[in-house]
Amino acid sequence: MSLHFSTDERRALEHGLAAGRNDCPRCGGNIDRQTVPQRSDVAYVRDRITVTCIGCGATTVLDRRRIERAPEGP
Ligand SMILES: [Zn+2]
Numbered sequence: 001m002s003l004h005f006s007t008d009e010r011r012a013l014e015h016g017l018a019a020g021r022n023d024c025p026r027c028g029g030n031i032d033r034q035t036v037p038q039r040s041d042v043a044y045v046r047d048r049i050t051v052t053c054i055g056c057g058a059t060t061v062l063d064r065r066r067i068e069r070a071p072e073g074p
Helices: 007-018 063-069
Strands: 031-035 046-054 057-065
Touching: 007 031, 007 057, 007 063, 046 063, 057 063
Parallel strands: none
Antiparallel strands: 031 046, 046 057
């Protein structure tokens, strides 16, 4: 199985994180979040976070703004 979340799983992660949850859409394990270090020479890297599932090891990078804009609710 791929260690990278699919597009659907990324969407589920964004909605979950926006709602204050941190569970993996693949296995239900806890998600670890780490801010991607900012680089002044590469603007697009800003405001991104790396999310890694402690349970299954799946990982991806999400745009923090997308998380904050994600609608609440199921
Ligand atoms: Zn997982």
